[in-house]
Amino acid sequence: MNQRRYDRPLIGIVVVLLIMGLVMVQSASGPVAADRMGEPLHYVKRQLMALLPGLVGCVFLARAPYDWLKRYAWAAYGAVIVGLTLVFVPGIANRVNGASRWIGMGSVNLQPSEFAKIASILCMSHFLGQHPGRMNDLKRVFLPALLIPAPLMALILAEPDFGTTVIIGGMAFLTLYVAGLRTQYIYGLGGLALLSIIPAVQFASYRLKRVTSFLDPWADAAGSGYQVIQSMIAFHSGGLLGRGLGESQAKHLFLPEPWTDFIASVVAEELGLFAIFGLLCLYGGLVWRGLTIARRAPDLFGTLLATSLTAMLGLQAFFNLGVVMGIVPPKGLVLPFMSYGASAIIGHLFCIGLLLNISANAGHKPATPPIYRPVAVAEGV
Numbered sequence: 001m002n003q004r005r006y007d008r009p010l011i012g013i014v015v016v017l018l019i020m021g022l023v024m025v026q027s028a029s030g031p032v033a034a035d036r037m038g039e040p041l042h043y044v045k046r047q048l049m050a051l052l053p054g055l056v057g058c059v060f061l062a063r064a065p066y067d068w069l070k071r072y073a074w075a076a077y078g079a080v081i082v083g084l085t086l087v088f089v090p091g092i093a094n095r096v097n098g099a100s101r102w103i104g105m106g107s108v109n110l111q112p113s114e115f116a117k118i119a120s121i122l123c124m125s126h127f128l129g130q131h132p133g134r135m136n137d138l139k140r141v142f143l144p145a146l147l148i149p150a151p152l153m154a155l156i157l158a159e160p161d162f163g164t165t166v167i168i169g170g171m172a173f174l175t176l177y178v179a180g181l182r183t184q185y186i187y188g189l190g191g192l193a194l195l196s197i198i199p200a201v202q203f204a205s206y207r208l209k210r211v212t213s214f215l216d217p218w219a220d221a222a223g224s225g226y227q228v229i230q231s232m233i234a235f236h237s238g239g240l241l242g243r244g245l246g247e248s249q250a251k252h253l254f255l256p257e258p259w260t261d262f263i264a265s266v267v268a269e270e271l272g273l274f275a276i277f278g279l280l281c282l283y284g285g286l287v288w289r290g291l292t293i294a295r296r297a298p299d300l301f302g303t304l305l306a307t308s309l310t311a312m313l314g315l316q317a318f319f320n321l322g323v324v325m326g327i328v329p330p331k332g333l334v335l336p337f338m339s340y341g342a343s344a345i346i347g348h349l350f351c352i353g354l355l356l357n358i359s360a361n362a363g364h365k366p367a368t369p370p371i372y373r374p375v376a377v378a379e380g381v
Contacts, residue, residue: 004360006062010289013282014352017337021263022047025340028251028259028266043259043340050108050342054349061353066361069354070301073119073126077148080119083112084155101159111343113156113164118350120149120168121175121308128179129301135180142185145176163331167312169193175308179300217326230255231262231324234269242272259340261332264324280321283336287314293355296362306358309351 022044029043039045061069087093087100094104102109124145131141149172157165173189181189217225217232234250237243248269251258258266268276290310297303313336320335322328334344 004063005362006356007289007293007359010286010293010352010355010359013285013289014337014349017282017286018051021335021338023245024263024267024270024338025259027246027248027270028263029340030246031252032257046108046342047340047345050345051349054346057346058349058353058356061350062356062360064357066298066302066357069122069305069357070126070129073122076115077119077123080112080116081151081155083110084116084152087112087159099159099161101161108342111341113159113161114343114347115350116152116156117164117168117171117312118309118347118354120152121171121305121312122354124148124172124175125301125304125308128175128304129299132300133180135176135185136182142176142181145179146172148172163333166197167316167333170315171308171312174311175304178304178307227255227262228323228326228330231265232326234265235273235325238269238272240273242268242270242275245270261320261334261339262324263335263339264321267338268324276321279338280318283314283317286310286317290314290355293359293362297358298361302358302361306355309355313348313351 025047026041026044030040033042034040083103086103092103093100094102094109101113102111127145127148128135128141131137134141136142149168153165153168156168173193176189177186217228219225221229230250234248234255237249243249248258248266250269251266255262255265264276264279267279287310290306290313294303294306294310297306316333317336319328319331320333320339323330323333334341336348337345
């Protein structure tokens with residue numbers, strides 16, 4: 001029996017990010033937590049409580065039989081549908097700022113949309129893995145594959161959560177692309193996505209404000225552009241080497257809740273631009289290991305799953321860092337393994353567990369041609 005070999009560099013990268021995340025959550029939240037809760041360790045303790053089920057789930061998924069990932073994919077999809085429905089049920093749902101995205105579970109709020117991203121990728125990879133090289137079959141493969149993320153996207157958009165809806169749609173597109181989607185269909189889907197995103201932004205004032213604040217944050221410096229401006233000030237204040245751990249000024253009520261979406265701003269101010277470069281290297285390493293796992297996956301299912309999960313984590317990290325630097329519009333995305341948030345940290349660790357499972361099973365079965373892009377480029381030849 002072959003010994004299971006997990007991707008150790010990936011484990012090391014995630015461990016470093018988790019430790020750094022706990023340190024920075026404490027640094028970013030300590031003063032506010034002491035003032036509001038009377039407990040400086042309030043947020044870091046809650047993050048540690050979320051890490052426990054996340055790590056347990058990660059280990060379970062990494063050690064589970066590879067075939068279980070396919071066998072129970074649709075069960076996970078069904079569970080997510082139930083969770084996304086419960087966020088609209090009075091007495092169970094927890095509304096924040098007019099949005100119904102969370103299920104109240106005692107002192108913890110669970111956000112099902114974080115797990116919807118994983119379920120969508122898992123089921124699409126399973127379905128397309130059963131039809132290798134058949135993306136040109138519209139009725140039996142292409143259209144059914146498009147229908148998999150549709151119910152999840154509709155429920156999440158109704159919460160409303162436009163950012164997560166776009167992420168699920170983007171990951172579905174990527175999965176189809178890697179599976180061998182024809183060029184003409186790529187252009188068609190891209191055009192449809194653009195036609196749907198533009199009115200969705202125009203007819204929602206808060207989304208339009210995010211775009212305008214990105215183009216000129218100083219036009220509404222006290223409103224929609226406030227966080228980005230404060231983040232830029234924090235970056236400038238930190239310089240190359242930073243002011244020192246715990247010495248951030250932005251976290252003292254200048255930057256609202258910096259331990260969540262804008263935790264990288266505190267990293268930049270306290271540890272400097274070199275620390276941000278180090279973060280970029282860590283996330284770049286995570287993407288490298290994930291794509292290496294995808295290339296060595298035992299079958300098409302593993303390739304699609306690993307590629308899409310890696311892209312989701314990597315793009316979310318780079319978009320978050322882009323937002324705090326003011327180079328992409330605000331999207332409300334957390335920094336994987338670093339930002340405070342129970343559902344996010346659990347979901348991201350589940351992704352790592354799936355990647356480790358695929359890496360452990362690399363070479364255990366005869367590999368099939370994993371990526372069908374050459375076939376697609378040749379338009380089916």
